[in-house]
Amino acid sequence: MEPFEVHILGCGSALPTTRHNASSQVIRIGNKQFMIDCGEGTQLQLRRGHIHFSFINHIFISHLHGDHCFGLIGLISTFSLLGRTAPLHIYADPMLERIMEPQLKYFCKEIKYPIFFHSIDAGKHAVIFEDNTITVESLPLAHRIPCCGFLFKEKPKKRHLLGDVANIYNIPAYMRQSIKEGADFTTPEGDLIPNSRLTREADPSRSYAYCSDTLPCPGNNSYIKGVDLLYHEATFAESEKERAAITHHSTARQAATIAKEAEAKKLVIGHYSSRYDDEQILLEEARAIFPDSYCATEGAIFRI
Amino acid sequence: MEPFEVHILGCGSALPTTRHNASSQVIRIGNKQFMIDCGEGTQLQLRRGHIHFSFINHIFISHLHGDHCFGLIGLISTFSLLGRTAPLHIYADPMLERIMEPQLKYFCKEIKYPIFFHSIDAGKHAVIFEDNTITVESLPLAHRIPCCGFLFKEKPKKRHLLGDVANIYNIPAYMRQSIKEGADFTTPEGDLIPNSRLTREADPSRSYAYCSDTLPCPGNNSYIKGVDLLYHEATFAESEKERAAITHHSTARQAATIAKEAEAKKLVIGHYSSRYDDEQILLEEARAIFPDSYCATEGAIFRI
Numbered sequence: 001m002e003p004f005e006v007h008i009l010g011c012g013s014a015l016p017t018t019r020h021n022a023s024s025q026v027i028r029i030g031n032k033q034f035m036i037d038c039g040e041g042t043q044l045q046l047r048r049g050h051i052h053f054s055f056i057n058h059i060f061i062s063h064l065h066g067d068h069c070f071g072l073i074g075l076i077s078t079f080s081l082l083g084r085t086a087p088l089h090i091y092a093d094p095m096l097e098r099i100m101e102p103q104l105k106y107f108c109k110e111i112k113y114p115i116f117f118h119s120i121d122a123g124k125h126a127v128i129f130e131d132n133t134i135t136v137e138s139l140p141l142a143h144r145i146p147c148c149g150f151l152f153k154e155k156p157k158k159r160h161l162l163g164d165v166a167n168i169y170n171i172p173a174y175m176r177q178s179i180k181e182g183a184d185f186t187t188p189e190g191d192l193i194p195n196s197r198l199t200r201e202a203d204p205s206r207s208y209a210y211c212s213d214t215l216p217c218p219g220n221n222s223y224i225k226g227v228d229l230l231y232h233e234a235t236f237a238e239s240e241k242e243r244a245a246i247t248h249h250s251t252a253r254q255a256a257t258i259a260k261e262a263e264a265k266k267l268v269i270g271h272y273s274s275r276y277d278d279e280q281i282l283l284e285e286a287r288a289i290f291p292d293s294y295c296a297t298e299g300a301i302f303r304i
Numbered sequence: 305m306e307p308f309e310v311h312i313l314g315c316g317s318a319l320p321t322t323r324h325n326a327s328s329q330v331i332r333i334g335n336k337q338f339m340i341d342c343g344e345g346t347q348l349q350l351r352r353g354h355i356h357f358s359f360i361n362h363i364f365i366s367h368l369h370g371d372h373c374f375g376l377i378g379l380i381s382t383f384s385l386l387g388r389t390a391p392l393h394i395y396a397d398p399m400l401e402r403i404m405e406p407q408l409k410y411f412c413k414e415i416k417y418p419i420f421f422h423s424i425d426a427g428k429h430a431v432i433f434e435d436n437t438i439t440v441e442s443l444p445l446a447h448r449i450p451c452c453g454f455l456f457k458e459k460p461k462k463r464h465l466l467g468d469v470a471n472i473y474n475i476p477a478y479m480r481q482s483i484k485e486g487a488d489f490t491t492p493e494g495d496l497i498p499n500s501r502l503t504r505e506a507d508p509s510r511s512y513a514y515c516s517d518t519l520p521c522p523g524n525n526s527y528i529k530g531v532d533l534l535y536h537e538a539t540f541a542e543s544e545k546e547r548a549a550i551t552h553h554s555t556a557r558q559a560a561t562i563a564k565e566a567e568a569k570k571l572v573i574g575h576y577s578s579r580y581d582d583e584q585i586l587l588e589e590a591r592a593i594f595p596d597s598y599c600a601t602e603g604a605i606f607r608i
Contacts, residue, residue: 014381014382014385015382015385015386016347016348016351016378016382017351018348018351018352021348022378040344040345040347040348040375040378041344041345041348043320043344044320044322044325044344044345047320047321047322048322064410064411065411066377066378066381066411070377070378070381071344073370073374074320074326074344074370074374077318077370077374078318078319078320081318081319082319095410098406099406099407099410099411101406102402102403102405102406103403103407106368106399106403107368107369107370107403
């Protein structure tokens with residue numbers, strides 16, 4: 001199967017620490033790369049992770065707090081210095097374009113590639129990106145300002161043509177696509193070979209959901225039901241539950257409860273408050289509810 | 305003597321590398337801290353260097369290229385999260401305020417401290433900051449956009465009162481300041497004790513000059529003559545001399561020539577092009593002209 005990977009570039013929260021960078025991830029699906037959030041220092045994290053700058057064409061910004069978007073202007077400038085010509089698509093609250101406009105005008109005069117801002121309505125569950133193999137949906141979250149999560153889903157895949165059977169029947173190349181899509185085959189002699197004898201089941205369509213920053217939002221469970229991997233913020237431990245509620249963040253236990261209720265296959269927690277010197281307590285609290293929980297950390301790659 | 309230190313937070317150039325951060329320094333003079341330039345990731349470098357955020361009240365921006373100012377908005381936000389109430393003064397091209405205005409308005413709504421932008425005319429040599437013990441002068445540089453260096457100078461210091469002599473003559477506390485400033489002392493018996501017998505020479509007034517980004521500007525040599533420490537950009541080696549000229553940068557040899565002609569006591573080079581995997585060639589070329597040359601590196605502290 002083609003790779004479907006989540007590269008963690010930063011999983012800290014608002015206050016910088018020497019242990020965690022501001023939020024950013026790269027989702028690699030096949031030969032495509034998508035970025036989610038772009039806190040300050042993201043471009044350095046890309047360097048450290050040996051991730052190709054030029055393969056990033058789509059950046060999704062969950063919300064307009066600095067730790068999720070202050071790295072954008074530097075990344076855009078660096079793309080330009082590296083000679084980029086391919087368009088860059090940024091999906092965000094429409095305010096982002098207005099805020100960035102004077103910066104782009106001044107700092108990016110010599111830029112040779114177009115930037116397209118796509119407006120997200122953070123309050124809505126909607127398909128915000130689609131290509132031939134994947135869709136990205138917005139997931140309404142509950143934060144202090146408009147904020148949405150993202151659900152990456154592979155589209156249903158084609159069935160696998162059985163190579164030896166295809167040879168026996170001498171199936172011509174031009175027919176192979178339709179057979180992969182479910183068609184039967186009729187031999188030159190007029191025999192109908194049912195698709196089930198020609199193909200085996202398609203690979204499963206995998207999915208990944210990113211939910212940060214937010215209070216727990218069980219309203220999204222139906223959208224993310226059975227998701228292969230859920231990244232959910234867990235800014236606080238249970239002892240800071242009230243603080244989580246006030247600041248519109250989640251505890252590790254709440255993140256795990258969402259994972260359990262949504263029947264996620266795996267949970268990765270992140271967006272740790274700077275108060276934690278290590279995240280063991282968060283991991284333990286998550287695992288008590290949802291055993292298949294893991295801690296995000298800079299440089300980690302989660303494979304789906 | 306009180307500390308006079310240059311803390312290197314970043315000494316790379318436009319393209320980020322895993323070895324060097326974008327430009328930023330903290331100048332510590334006594335208990336005061338001044339920042340020069342603030343590239344992306346500066347606040348993380350402050351954390352790594354265990355430098356107190358709250359002691360930084362004045363930030364000097366040499367010019368408006370991203371690698372010298374993209375870290376400002378993150379730093380300003382973090383100051384706010386840390387509960388800062390003290391005013392912050394930013395000295396920069398007036399365009400900076402206009403570019404940052406929409407960002408400050410959106411991201412820093414809850415900010416509890418005032419930010420004052422002080423406009424620098426990069427084409428002029430002028431005193432742009434002054435307090436009771438130091439002055440900061442702008443140094444006109446030659447870059448692709450308006451750009452200036454900075455000269456930090458301690459004001460002339462008071463002479464040292466000789467403790468044992470002061471005791472012998474029983475000099476009252478209220479007279480000590482004027483004696484340190486050069487006054488003689490008349491004993492109750494009417495004997496005049498000349499200042500030279502009461503005091504010894506004042507500590508020398510130290511100085512530091514920052515010249516980046518720029519072509520060599522010998523026109524500044526008279527201003528920085530005899531400077532204790534000169535930080536001069538050396539983006540390129542001599543083999544890239546033409547590229548340096550085109551991009552309005554300096555070679556290491558040119559930086560060293562400035563240091564020699566200005567009779568600087570010590571040279572630190574920085575702002576290395578990302579093409580160099582190590583800076584040995586730059587250091588060698590500088591030392592061939594000016595032996596007391598050193599390479600800036602992240603985390604280094606140069607004491608004056």
